Amino acid sequence: MLLLASLLLLTATSHARDFTFVNQMGYTIWVGLQPNNNGEVIAGGGWSMDNGASVVQSIPDGWAGRFWGRTGCGNGLCATGDCGNGALECNGAGGEPPVTLAEITLNGDQNQDFYDVSLVDGFNIGVQITPQGGSGACATIGCTADVNANCPDGLRKLDADGNTIACWSSCGRTQAEADCCSGSYNDPNVCQPSESATYFKQQCPQAYSYAYDDATSTFTCTGANYEINFFQN
Structure with a gap:
């Protein structure tokens, strides 16, 4: 029984990946995490990270x-x-736009991992995803430009002092069907890149800029661990 229990424990612990989160922002940030489809909420869905910290x-x-x-x-x-009201642990809730997202699906089609950096919900800080080990293309991707610096005036999110702290997507700002690829525009042959999508793609060619930007923005790897870097230029 002891041997069986040990084998079960080994099996249970061997089917997991290490995700290393690194804060290179120059100040403390709070990481948020949200699973898809009511999946497991890791670490309560959020934690704080001092500048230079690695978790x-x-x-x-x-x-x-x-x-x-x-x-x-x-x-x-x-x-x-x-x-949600400054909660340290998001407990399954998502981040309020505008926000840069690192998205991943482990063991998807043909057992591949699919990952991307998405600006569909806008941009707040730089994010980079680096596969460690694994097989396949396994490219390092991210949005490394200072998107906030040149954000179009109508898309800027400002703090109380008038500083640009994030850049809205056109969809997030207007909620228009043409900007969100929704309603009668929910068709890749109909929906065209919005103002934000065009700007985001210029700044960060690897990142998702709008809903139908799959061809240049989805990347694959198999069996890797991953490093997620948050950074500021």
Whole structure:
């Protein structure tokens, strides 16, 4: 029985990946995590990270979801990426746009991992995904430009001092069907890149810029661990 229990424990612990989160922002951030389809909420869905800190989370095979960095947290809320009244642990809730997302599906079609950096919900801080080990293309991807610096005036999210702290997507700002690829525009042959999608693609060619940007924005790897870096140029 002891041998069987040991084998079961080994099996249970061997089917997981190490995700290393690194804060290179120059200040403390709060990481948010949200699983897809009511999946497992890892580490309560959020934790704080001092500048320069590195945190490793074990994530099981088959997991799918998103990660993001929250900034300006305090006094009951976060300035960007808040997931509910400044809660440290998001507990399955998503980040409030505009926010940069790192998205991943482990062991998807043909057992491949699918991952991307998405600006569909806008941009707040830089994010980079680096596969470690694994097989296949396994490219390092991200949005490394200072998107906030040149964000179009109508898409800027400002703090109380007038500083640009995030850049809205056109969909997030207008909720228009043409910008969101919804309603009668829910068709890749009909919906065209919005103002934000065009700007985001210029700044970060690897990132998802709008709903039908799959061809240049989805990447694959098999069996890798991953490093998620949050950074500021």
